[in-house]
Amino acid sequence: xAAAAATTRTLASKFGYPNGKNRHSNAxxxxxxxxxxxxxxxxxxxxxxxxxxxxxxxxEIRRCLSPARLEVLDEMEPxxxxxxxxxxxxxxxxxxxxxxxxDPAALGAxxxxxxxxxxxxxxxxxxxxxxxxxxxxxxxxxxxxxxxxMANRFESARDVTGSDGTAWARWIRGWSAEENRHGDVLNRYxxxxxxxxxxxxxxxxxxxxxxxxxMHAPASPYHGFIYVAFQERxxxxxxxxxxxxxxxxxxxxxxxxxxxIAADATVRALAYMMRRRITMPAxxxxxxxxxxxxxxxxxxxxxxGVYTASDYRGILEHLIQRWRVAELEYGLSxxxxxxxxxxxxxxxxxxxxEEKAHDRAAQMRKKPTPVPFSWIFDRPVDVMLP
Ligand SMILES: [Fe+2]
Numbered sequence: 001x002a003a004a005a006a007t008t009r010t011l012a013s014k015f016g017y018p019n020g021k022n023r024h025s026n027a028x029x030x031x032x033x034x035x036x037x038x039x040x041x042x043x044x045x046x047x048x049x050x051x052x053x054x055x056x057x058x059x060e061i062r063r064c065l066s067p068a069r070l071e072v073l074d075e076m077e078p079x080x081x082x083x084x085x086x087x088x089x090x091x092x093x094x095x096x097x098x099x100x101x102x103d104p105a106a107l108g109a110x111x112x113x114x115x116x117x118x119x120x121x122x123x124x125x126x127x128x129x130x131x132x133x134x135x136x137x138x139x140x141x142x143x144x145x146x147x148x149x150m151a152n153r154f155e156s157a158r159d160v161t162g163s164d165g166t167a168w169a170r171w172i173r174g175w176s177a178e179e180n181r182h183g184d185v186l187n188r189y190x191x192x193x194x195x196x197x198x199x200x201x202x203x204x205x206x207x208x209x210x211x212x213x214x215m216h217a218p219a220s221p222y223h224g225f226i227y228v229a230f231q232e233r234x235x236x237x238x239x240x241x242x243x244x245x246x247x248x249x250x251x252x253x254x255x256x257x258x259x260x261i262a263a264d265a266t267v268r269a270l271a272y273m274m275r276r277r278i279t280m281p282a283x284x285x286x287x288x289x290x291x292x293x294x295x296x297x298x299x300x301x302x303x304x305g306v307y308t309a310s311d312y313r314g315i316l317e318h319l320i321q322r323w324r325v326a327e328l329e330y331g332l333s334x335x336x337x338x339x340x341x342x343x344x345x346x347x348x349x350x351x352x353x354e355e356k357a358h359d360r361a362a363q364m365r366k367k368p369t370p371v372p373f374s375w376i377f378d379r380p381v382d383v384m385l386p
Contacts, residue, residue: 060217061217061219061220061223064217064220064221064222064223065155065219065220069222070155070156070221071156073155073156073157073168073221074156077166077167077168078167080167080168080171081167084167084171085167085170085171085174088171088174088175088178089178091177094178094181095181095260096181097181097184097185097188100185100188100189100253100256100257100260101119101185101188101189101192101253101257102115102116102119102192116192119189119192119193119253120192120193120194122250122251122252122253122254123189123192123193123194123195123251123254124195125249125250125251126193126195126246126249126251126254127249127304128373128376128379128381129300129303129304129381129382130242130245130246130249130304130306131195131196131375131376132297132300132304132373132375132376132381133238133242133297133300133301133304133306133307134186134190134242134254134258135190135196135201135204135373135375135376136282136285136297136298136300136301137186137235137238137239137242137306138183138186138187138190138201139201139204139205139208139282139285140208140281140282140285141179141182141183141186141261142183142187142205142208142209143205143208143209143213143281143282144176144179144180144183145209146208146209146212146213146281147176147179147213147281148172148173148176149212150213150215150218150224151172151175151176151224151228152172153215153218153219153224154168154219154220154221154224154225155219155220155221156168156221157169157172157221157224157225158172159172159173178264179264182261182264185257185260185261186257186261189253189254189257195376196375196376197374197375197376197377200287200289200374200375201375203287203288204285204286204287204288204293204375207285207286207287207288208282208284208285208286211284211286212284213281213282213283213284214283214284215227229319230315230319231281232265233265233315233318233319234307234311234312234315235261235262235265236262236263236265237262237307237311237314237315238262238301238306238307238311239258239259239261239262239265240258240259240262241305241306241307241311242254242258242306243255243256243257243258243259243262245304245305245306246258280294282294285297287374287375288374289374290371290372290373290374295385296371296373296383296385297373299371299383299384299385299386300371300373300381300383302383302384303368303381303382303383303384309350309353309354309357310354312350313347313350313351313354316343316346316347316350317347320343320344320346320347325340325343325344326340326344328340366384368382368383368384369382369383369384369385370382371383371385
């Protein structure tokens with residue numbers, strides 16, 4: 001699952017919708033605003049807008065959960081069987097965490113000791129900012145039970161009995177089994193590196209799994225699979241960027257680990273098939289000390305070049321191109337065409353926002369703020385806070 005950042009949440013919440021409404025803004029749309037002005041009652045207008053938006057949203061979710069729409073998922077079963085399931089690796093063929101970190105059984109006591117010393121020497125060269133991003137990504141991966149539960153809420157795709165034979169259910173279980181290696185290998189590397197306050201990291205994982213995640217339209221497979229596709233791509237980008245940075249610092253072992261996770265996520269993104277709010281999988285991250293931990297981790301990721309606004313735009317461009325959204329025409333209603341045009345225009349809007357943010361930052365000559373992270377024994381990392 002994804003190791004993305006609040007950049008996604010922040011950017012997603014900036015934009016409105018095809019009909020011109022912005023669900024994340026308190027400002028009412030023009031027609032309602034006019035009505036409000038006539039009534040001279042702004043508070044009432046906001047209530048009306050919120051109600052209209054909620055009704056529209058509920059109607060959309062109802063449509064996604066209608067028998068006809070769910071039947072599409074049933075009809076896709078043979079396609080999932082022949083095109084998606086083959087993407088899963090056999091346990092014997094897949095890399096396992098033991099392949100990536102020193103294995104005491106294979107190396108013997110002395111060999112293991114030497115390999116651990118080497119790992120620690122290389123890890124010593126990784127900057128704190130990259131370490132913090134790595135922990136944030138690892139914590140996100142470790143909350144896997146939440147994500148498997150989430151996938152099992154998708155109507156027509158979920159694993160009803162826990163051992164269903166349907167292609168969708170086998171995909172969910174196979175995906176989880178492969179995912180499980182990601183948190184494991186990162187956890188093991190971190191433990192051996194000796195650079196982290198593992199108890200604080202473990203408490204953060206514990207809290208995140210207890211807190212769960214807020215998912216928009218949790219029963220809708222349409223919302224769910226698009227969300228997962230986005231997150232898989234974001235994971236691939238974040239781990240790929242980390243691999244590049246730590247390789248430059250000389251930690252080739254960590255670069256190999258992050259590269260392997262990134263490659264897994266790229267394959268999965270191809271398997272899945274955005275518009276509403278994107279709630280990040282680890283948005284409820286909490287270490288028991290920093291009340292704004294997720295925002296600080298996200299700022300560190302932006303600052304360290306692990307996951308940035310440009311990456312967010314790149315993911316959108318990739319998915320729009322991959323799914324040929326701009327070419328959609330046949331059978332589209334007026335609403336569908338507006339939605340298509342809205343989605344296709346998003347990357348350009350984000351680019352303009354990036355340019356504006358860059359100009360503002362330059363004008364204000366903002367200085368970074370040192371933020372202590374408990375994961376690295378409260379050492380501060382310089383981040384640009386909004
Ligand atoms: Fe993962």
